[in-house]
Every structure is written in structure tokens, then in C-alpha cells.
Amino acid sequence: MRDKGDEVTFFTTHANANSQSEHVPGRWFGERVLSLRSQVKKSKFDTILALGPYWNLLAIISTRLLRHPPAVVISGRTMERAARRVRNNKWIEIFLAKFWYRRADGYIAISHPTAAEAEAMFGINADRMWVIPNPAIAKITSTLPRSSSQTSAISADVTLEIAVPGRLTSSKRPSLAVAVAQHCREITGRETRVHFFGSGKAEASLRASTSPGIEIVFHGWIERWFEVAPTNAIVLVTSQLEGFANVLVESAAAGFPSVASSRALGVCDAIIPGLTGQLAVSDSIEDYSRAVLAAEAIKPDERILPWLHRFSAESSGMLLREALVEAKSSASRQASRS
Known part of the structure; x- marks a missing residue:
């Protein structure tokens, strides 16, 4: 202004x-x-x-x-x-x-x-x-840089990469992200890795917990997390509620599909189901897992550019x-x- x-x-x-x-x-x-x-x-x-x-x-x-x-x-x-x-x-x-x-x-x-x-x-x-x-994409200099690296056909030997950007606090429910990753591994049999981009009080309990078959990587707070996340990552937001969720728009702009729960309410303005990601119909581990696996087939592309410009x-x-x-x-x- x-x-x-x-x-x-x-x-x-x-x-x-x-x-x-x-x-x-x-x-x-x-x-x-x-x-x-x-x-x-x-x-x-x-x-x-x-x-x-x-x-x-x-x-x-x-x-x-x-x-x-x-x-x-x-x-x-x-x-x-x-x-x-x-x-x-x-x-x-x-x-x-x-x-x-x-x-x-x-x-x-x-x-x-x-x-x-x-x-x-x-x-x-x-x-x-x-x-x-x-203005959720203000810090992203170029949009959709990674969509070309994603394919709709997912090989069974490709590691499922889940990125969780945000504070590690109880309201963000990071332990739920780990539970979803474990359930996805049980369904697919694939190696699964969770990347946390953030810090907070819940980090200690996450580090102390056991997650068989799941690799957890703590990157700490990285503002431009989308520049270091794996190119085939699915962004997972497990917040109990959100007024909006900037990270979902950031994900789309950077070419990452994302997943959030419809029960988080405000996320519905920040995600286009089928184009930028998927909405889990509930907070259950099963519904989140179905949405994560469905999101793997999504490639945010040039069709969403007019929508991104709004942000x-x-x-x-x-x-x-x-x-x-x-x-x-x-x-x-x-x-x-x-």
C-alpha cells in the first residue's frame, strides 16, 4: 500500500x-x-x-x-x-x-x-x-517448480515421503502425522519417511516415541521448507483447526500436493480437492491415510495459477x-x- x-x-x-x-x-x-x-x-x-x-x-x-x-x-x-x-x-x-x-x-x-x-x-x-x-505465496519466487518430478504411477519401491511443516505443538497434532505414516506403510508395504519442519514442545515426546518401520527426520524450523523437502513429498496438515493454513497454498505454489482434514474448517479455502490435494473427511487415521495415498496421484500444475494469484x-x-x-x-x- x-x-x-x-x-x-x-x-x-x-x-x-x-x-x-x-x-x-x-x-x-x-x-x-x-x-x-x-x-x-x-x-x-x-x-x-x-x-x-x-x-x-x-x-x-x-x-x-x-x-x-x-x-x-x-x-x-x-x-x-x-x-x-x-x-x-x-x-x-x-x-x-x-x-x-x-x-x-x-x-x-x-x-x-x-x-x-x-x-x-x-x-x-x-x-x-x-x-x-x-498473501500466502509472497515468499515463493517461482511457482510450481517441482510438479514435473511427480508421476501418477507410484512404484512399490518408492519411499512415501510425508512433509509436515509447522510448529510441533499439541494443537498441530504431530503425533497423528506419525500414526498416519505408520498406517500408510501397513497398507502399502512401502518404506515411509516423515519430515518435520518446525520445532516446539511436542518434539521431545516425538523423539522419545517408537515408530516401527517409520523414519522420522527433524529438520527444525526452516522458513523456506519447500526448497529442501523431497521432490515427491506429500504435505500433511493434521491441525485440529485452522483459520486458513498458509502452508497449503505454499505447497500448491511449490508443486507439492497436500492433505488436511475437513474438520479443520478454514482449510477449505486453502486447498482445491483433486487439483492441489485432498481433504480427509474426518480426523481418523484411516481417512487421513486414504487422502495421503490419493494425493500421490495429484500434480499441481498451471491450471491452478489463476487461483494462486489470489494469494x-x-x-x-x-x-x-x-x-x-x-x-x-x-x-x-x-x-x-x-
């Missing part, structure tokens, strides 16, 4: 000497409300875009009753109700959001399931809501700017009528 001539100011709640953002000081939420309110009054912003529940509430409350308030656009990146299955401390944010979110001038959702939940759960009108594709920085930035302009115009019209 800066490249298009817009003036953009970033605010953070934690000071960082190496950051180009402005700091909103305060030891607790109320102090930060007063701090942000003061900065908004001085700077005369057209629009505030808040990223995440804490900032959503901070932006809405700090601009209330200002004489000439900016338009406040909030955002959602997770499935909030489903997240309570994983994080039980979310209830306070959700309780406040049900009262405050409908007072925002706009809502940016990372996926259609996230948008549907926000309308049903927080009472946000659909005419103030936009689903903006995440470029250029396309995402353009759609975001249009949404912010419309939210500001709508807020101005409403203010003139009141």
Missing part, C-alpha cells in the same frame, strides 16, 4: 528498537486504550486496521465517542468458537467481542468459514464484511485497500446521516 502512495503507520503494544512501528505504551489494557486514543486524535487517520482479537477490542474502544473518528476495521484469523476446544482462556475475549465487534465499521476475514462464524457469533452484518485472501501480495493488497476505502466511505455516509 505504501508503494501505491498510501501513508501507513504500524502500531505495536511492545516496544522494539529495531522496528519501524509506533509504540502504544501501557501496563494494562485501559492504559493502552488511552494511549492509542491520544495518538489517533493527533494523527487524524482515515482508517484503523486491527489485527487480532486484542487489537480489535483496543481499536474499537479507543476510538469511541471521538468527534471525528477514523473508520475501524477489525479482522479475524482463527475459528474463535472452535478455538475454545484448544485454548480455554479465549472466553473473556469472546465475551467482549460479542458486545463490541458489531460496532466496527468493517471486518476482514482470512477465510469464508471465519467470516461465516463472525456473522453468526458476533452479529457482524455481511455488508460490512470482506474475505481477503492471505499474491499484489492481489491481496489491492483487495485489502478496496475494503478499507469502502469501509471509510460507508462510515462517512453513516456519520453524515446521524
Whole structure:
């Protein structure tokens, strides 16, 4: 947006000497409300875009009753109700959001399931809501570089390579990926290898567990994991829930088929069944395994390029700017009528 001539100011709640953002000081939420309110009054912003529940509430409350308030656009990146299955401390944010979110001038959702939940759960009108594709392929310089190395006919002596990019935490369920690999080996009799690209608290238990017949490789966190993963790898996402899942789009852009569960909800915007990967119909090991083996026959190719373009920085930035302009115009019209 800066490249298009817009003036953009970033605010953070934690000071960082190496950051180009402005700091909103305060030891607790109320102090930060007063701090942000003061900065908004001085700077005369057209629009505030808040990223995440804490900032959503901070932006809405700090601009209330200002004489000439900016338009406040909030955002959602997770499935909030489903997240309570994983994080039980979310209830306070959700309780406040049900009262405050409908007072925002706009809502940016990372996926259609996230948008549907926000309308049903927080009472946000659909005419103030936009689903903006995440710029998930921004760090991939060239798309589909590996599809030519994959074939639809899989030899029995070819090792089944499964890549699992992401944090090794309980919510990502990395042990389920190992169980799926074991089941695939039982079905096919093929050598099977699991590659973990990430780190986290679950790594120790994974290393300590026994996985007969399965080779497990821990690569640690590698941001550009798609450059070092085996060329015939199937990307497996075993998260209990996702607001979107960038890694599924990254996989398609890099030529890797992927697998996720339909029950992870937000993944449906990040995968095209039959073209970029497969959706397991449930969370069972058997359904995941069937989807992994079916995904081996998939070769993401040039047919998905128009879809991939939606997740470029250029396309995402353009759609975001249009949404912010419309939210500001709508807020101005409403203010003139009141």
C-alpha cells in the first residue's frame, strides 16, 4: 500500500528498537486504550486496521465517542468458537467481542468459514464484511517448480515421503502425522519417511516415541521448507483447526500436493480437492491415510495459477485497500446521516 502512495503507520503494544512501528505504551489494557486514543486524535487517520482479537477490542474502544473518528476495521484469523476446544482462556475475549465487534465499521476475514462464524457469533452484518485472501505465496519466487518430478504411477519401491511443516505443538497434532505414516506403510508395504519442519514442545515426546518401520527426520524450523523437502513429498496438515493454513497454498505454489482434514474448517479455502490435494473427511487415521495415498496421484500444475494469484501480495493488497476505502466511505455516509 505504501508503494501505491498510501501513508501507513504500524502500531505495536511492545516496544522494539529495531522496528519501524509506533509504540502504544501501557501496563494494562485501559492504559493502552488511552494511549492509542491520544495518538489517533493527533494523527487524524482515515482508517484503523486491527489485527487480532486484542487489537480489535483496543481499536474499537479507543476510538469511541471521538468527534471525528477514523473508520475501524477489525479482522479475524482463527475459528474463535472452535478455538475454545484448544485454548480455554479465549472466553473473556469472546465475551467482549460479542458486545463490541458489531460496532466496527468493517471486518476482514482470512477465510469464508471465519467470516461465516463472525456473522453468526458476533452479529457482524455481511455488508460490512470482506474475505481477503492471505498473501500466502509472497515468499515463493517461482511457482510450481517441482510438479514435473511427480508421476501418477507410484512404484512399490518408492519411499512415501510425508512433509509436515509447522510448529510441533499439541494443537498441530504431530503425533497423528506419525500414526498416519505408520498406517500408510501397513497398507502399502512401502518404506515411509516423515519430515518435520518446525520445532516446539511436542518434539521431545516425538523423539522419545517408537515408530516401527517409520523414519522420522527433524529438520527444525526452516522458513523456506519447500526448497529442501523431497521432490515427491506429500504435505500433511493434521491441525485440529485452522483459520486458513498458509502452508497449503505454499505447497500448491511449490508443486507439492497436500492433505488436511475437513474438520479443520478454514482449510477449505486453502486447498482445491483433486487439483492441489485432498481433504480427509474426518480426523481418523484411516481417512487421513486414504487422502495421503490419493494425493500421490495429484500434480499441481498451471491450471491452478489463476487461483494462486489470489494469494499474491499484489492481489491481496489491492483487495485489502478496496475494503478499507469502502469501509471509510460507508462510515462517512453513516456519520453524515446521524
